Amino acid sequence: MELFKQDTTTNILPYGGEVIYYGKVLATQKADNYLDILLNTIEWKNDEAVIFGRHIITKRKVAWYADNEYSYTYSNTTKHALPWTKELLQLKKLTEKLTGHQFNSCLLNLYHNGDEGMAWHSDDEKALGKDTAIASLSFGAERKFALKHRESKHKEEVILAHGSLLIMKGATQSNWLHCLPKSKKIKTPRVNLTFRTMVSNMQ
């Protein structure tokens, strides 16, 4: 019976791309456990560099993990991707199973509290290829995720729950910007994993 099947394929964008919010894909206890492990085992860094085309000098911490040989050069320094941890590989597999897309790298963000966020941008760098799918897993504090159409300025918002999954695909990165707004009310950390597919080794 299809009638009662939960609809996990609803596009939250009205046009020009596809963003699917799956809601919570991990039970709270499991998500709590992953949050704890990610906070303690990921090599978090306050970075000043360009990762996927963005200049990063923030309070927010970042980390970059990938399949193997990927590196990224900027201002004569070469960034090497770290090899997958056990838990990142588990989460990558889960994400691939649920979305039906394959990924070879993951950019992680740690927002210590609501004073940290991410400005409007799109992930449309060359190294990612045109309109590739980007899957986003969230752990910790619930935060608002906003999307804005480049031309019409139409806005959509979704609250990303602890242990939840979202995917951006199709023409989303070409037509829409996204951001993680700051919020004074939020006092606890959030960890976000964005699984991506790199198409070239930027040397």
Ligand SMILES: O=C(O)CCC(=O)C(=O)O
């Ligand atoms: O933290 C988020 O949910 C968004 C992260 C993001 O947009 C990015 O890393 O490019």
Ligand SMILES: [Fe+2]
């Ligand atoms: Fe992004």
